[in-house]
């Protein structure tokens with residue numbers, strides 16, 4: 089269907105009746121992605137992806153299709169569910185299996201995950217990985233930033249090596265970077281994603297990107313959640329077990345090196361010097377997908393294919409990573425469920441949790457593999473493209489790949505929000521944070537945050553001038569009227585609620601101006617918290 093120049097696939101078109109197909113596997117095997125059909129010159133359009141998903145579902149009764157929301161331009165976000173009797177969240181959760189979510193294309197120009205997700209769907213339609221479906225439901229969303237995907241240009245990805253037919257743009261149709269929108273939820277895409285996490289509640293979520301940073305020798309780099317407010321067992325499990333195991337398997341099977349995503353910075357060899365040669369990670373804030381998912385007590389794995397490998401090799405690198413991550417999930421399904429359930433029930437009330445953080449220098453140097461590239465001309469417009477050369481240049485550098493708190497706060501048992509804070513309440517609901525209204529007035533011993541300073545950033549970022557409050561919590565007594573919203577901090581999303589509500593949070597409601605009207609020139613923060 090074409091509406092005002094926009095291709096719109098209806099939810100009805102995506103849904104389909106399961107039909108037993110006699111030659112299903114053969115039919116699925118004949119399916120080709122757009123890159124495969126074009127000698128890797130082109131990446132898939134939205135229409136290509138939807139058609140591929142429909143064909144895969146037609147070939148296999150195991151694949152159920154649905155949508156999980158909409159883009160800014162109204163494109164339904166396609167979702168494939170495999171390993172459950174139907175595609176609904178209820179049917180998926182009722183299986184009791186481990187739920188693994190795989191998402192491509194959050195950055196519309198970083199297209200390899202979108203292609204690998206389709207390849208995985210084909211393999212599942214062919215009956216491959218049948219053992220996985222014993223323990224898991226796979227929830228596959230190949231094309232998250234669908235609007236960005238459709239804005240093709242030959243030069244959207246700088247000096248990246250193809251696809252020579254170009255690729256989409258990084259931001260969505262509103263001009264927002266969707267990988268900075270997970271806390272403020274300014275885009276329908278980020279809201280759809282938050283709802284997917286609430287409804288399907290995947291234990292594991294993979295977010296697939298492509299990096300054009302440091303010229304290193306890795307075929308792929310990855311990251312666990314980076315925020316120190318994340319449940320520590322999730323971070324330990326990823327850093328000490330899961331990611332090292334996958335890295336080792338890929339190396340032994342294919343001879344390829346995978347490692348933690350970072351970029352090499354600095355010139356100096358003096359330990360601790362400001363410009364020390366170091367492998368520096370990106371950011372701990374939950375506006376980023378991996379950090380957001382982690383703050384929700386779920387396992388997040390960020391994947392970054394390497395822009396200077398060929399397009400085909402980038403897809404292969406991403407597919408291999410997905411396969412090994414999912415295979416590990418299959419073997420450790422019970423343990424992963426146990427880790428996320430323990431995180432949900434862990435009591436954080438009364439503990440100190442990070443609300444601002446910075447990367448720190450690990451005591452040991454690490455060896456990283458740097459690489460080389462050669463320059464080629466794009467065959468159509470002649471712009472310079474770089475291509476990976478197969479060399480590995482090891483260098484020992486400082487390790488700044490982890491973050492620690494620079495400020496913590498005590499987690500209270502309850503926050504109390506006035507019903508007049510409509511914007512803030514709406515955002516908390518969109519995240520899935522549970523609130524209950526007081527049915528009668530209550531006198532409560534609370535702490536109120538006395539504001540000493542309120543400053544908006546000079547530079548606009550993602551449509552906002554991020555705000556920082558200074559001040560302190562002091563004891564007070566409040567008469568709270570009926571209708572006041574209580575946020576009980578024993579709920580599973582307590583870490584996320586804490587990060588959204590605390591006034592000093594570096595990625596909360598205050599930061600994104602969502603309480604600007606309420607704060608105004610007030611000397612007291614409008615949300616109070618229980619004294620213990």
Ligand SMILES: [Zn+2]
Nearest residue numbers: 195198297298
């Ligand atoms: Zn990206």
